[in-house]
Amino acid sequence: MLILQNLSDALILACTYILMAAGLTMVYGVLKVLHIAHASVYTVGAFIGVLVFSWIGNFWLALLCAMLISGVFGVLIYRSTYFYLLNAPRTVPLIASVGMFVMFTDLLQKNFLMGPYQRAFPAAGAGLPAIQTTWLSLTPKQLLILLVTLGLLVLLYFLLTRTRLGLSWQAASMDREMAAAVGINLNRSIAANFFLGSALAGAAGVLVGVYNNSVFATMGDLPSYKAFIIIVLGGMGSLPGAILASLLLAIVENFMVASIGYVLPRDSIAFLVLILMLMFRPNGLLGRE
Amino acid sequence: MLSVENLHVRYGQIEVLHGVPLHVQEGEIVAVLGANGAGKSTLIKTLIGWLEPSEGEISFQGERLTHLSAWERVRRGMAIVPEGGRLFRDLSVEDNLRLGAFLQDENTLKEQLEVVYTLFPILAERRKQVSKTLSGGEQQMLAIGRAMMSKPRLLLIDEVSMGLMPILVRRVFQVIRELREHHVSILLVEQNAFEALKIVNRAYVLENGHIILEGQPDELEKDPRVKAAYLGG
Structure with missing residues (x-):
């Protein structure tokens, strides 16, 4: 039972990792930029979610608004920064990205935005029931996270494999110049990529906010590096890899803590896994050569 | 249909094309011949919109597209077969x-x-x-x-013969000639002057970023400079 409980917990943790890493790996795939400021989008998503929820009291509307505004925020980040650095050496956008992340976190801590406190996000499970079976035991909150994540992944899968937009992303991720030379409007395609990836990060922020019943300006610190580790583990730019790595990391984290206890701080396990991975399989689990 | 005037292209401080003029008529197959490093690939990349010229004009079917992006050029009827595919x-x-x-x-x-x-x-x-x-x-x-x-109305082909076995080179050039039936004009840049001259209507010779010769294939084949440089004497 304890093992099953741990698996359920790990699954839910993995869901939040997946949403965060999916957007990051999509952006990496097309732009080859390590978009650290993605974690700011996550925080903004949680913030918008909690604001809308406190005004209207409807979780789904709050989630939708958070995703839309996060999406727009992501596109603005792209258009204001990376757009001008497309042909610069790769470290340049990376530095810009770290700079933006620090700037946004500081800005969000100002009193006219989030301030230096935690806000409660009492959406509970948005009215969903608890699930109790032999195989799975989920609280309403956990069920909510699982359903939202699965829904978004199905949508993402459909977009990637069944639409022209998805095909254009695949092409751009393999050869951006050549993608332009078959007629793909890169500006539009990349902006759409950022919109979707950022909306996913916004959703992750909302879900984590609800799960911990807490939203605060520095909540992106942890995901900023953990999502990065996940996409390295999975293989840069590989979406299935990111999903697999999210699951693995969540399981390892949960079981290490449950079986061995806090020998290491829980959030440092990711680094241990990263180091092992870089030593033995530097291309990641499902990475291309 | 394609006309290029005074095209200058530079990488940083180094200018690679020094005022290249070029034109392709409807239905023509035109080759730009030149040795390694003459600027052939630079020319093609500038025509499709991967590189921006520092000076000069490119117009296509009467429209100036010097500063349009690649996808806008494709929309207007260009297509590219890039080096290495x-x-x-x-x-x-x-x-x-x-x-x-x-x-x-x-x-x-x-x-x-x-x-x-x-x-x-x-x-x-x-x-x-x-x-x-x-x-x-x-x-x-x-x-x-x-x-x-x-x-496409105009096909840009960059070094299609590179790295292919001789028998395949011949086959590929044959195919390019057949493409004419599909109402497409073709501009190809080639090192393999011998095979290219067999299928083109007209050719230019590019050397160190300058067009030094232009003419029909039979004229060029006889030109001592072409013979010496590209046809093995």
């Missing part, structure tokens, strides 16, 4: 062709697939195969096929 390596043959027709509607896509599969029956057989597993010759054919998917 540059296929979308992890996608299937058919997805590569589909991407070639990215701006076309579903009917044109089907028509053009038919056209390309008739030109290259081997591609039809390998439809579902991932493109990086094709042989060198097949990859080159797929690159040509992908470019033809957009029903």
